[in-house]
Amino acid sequence: MKKYLKTFLSLGLCLSFSYSFSQAKADTAKANKEALTTFNDYLAAYKENDMSKAISYFSNSKDFLILTNGKAANYEEFTASARTFSSQIKKHVLRYDTIYIRNIDPNAVLIMGPLHESVTDTNDRQFELDVTASILMLKREGQWKITYVTQVVQLKSN
Structure with missing residues (x-):
């Protein structure tokens, strides 16, 4: 009887470990999906040139x-610049072909990859930009927010 009990307990421990491991994977997948959805919602607002909505996806912290390109901006500097920039833009699209997502913590996701931006200004001049970005999104008070961005922006053509 002791032998069977020991086997049963060992099996139970293995199943418990397996469940917690698969639960962690499910939580990671859920966090990645939520963060990517928020990032795509930001891209949609950016495309609509709704800068107030686009800015709402950033962490005001x-x-x-x-x-x-090596120049740092805090939240106030960034939002002021974004509002000025958007008033000079008729149309812009920021898109990606491939994006990499890495869950760092249940409340932290890193999104990395090459982005492509097409901009048409109010004078109908068109610009193509290549952007290499690393974006850290944090979940605070139940919402995913873009908190840290490192990007290199290169003018492809104009």
Whole structure:
């Protein structure tokens, strides 16, 4: 009887470990999906040139930072620049072919990859930009927010 009990307990422990491992994978997949959905919603708002909505996907916090071609901006500097920029734009599209998502923590997801941006300004000049970005999204108070961005932006053509 002791032997069977020991086997049963060992089997139970293995099943418990297997469940917690698969639960962690499910939680990771859920976090990645939620963060990617938020990122895609941001891209849609950006495409609509709805800068207030696009900015709402960024974390208005002290730890927010965006680095573009080595130049840093905090939340206030970034949002002021984005609003000025959007008033000079007629149309813009930011898209990706492939994006990489890495879950760092249940409440932190890193999105990386090459992005492509097409911009038409109010004078009907067109610009194509290649953007290589790393975007850290944090889940705070139940919402995913873009908190940290490092990007290199290169003018492809104009």
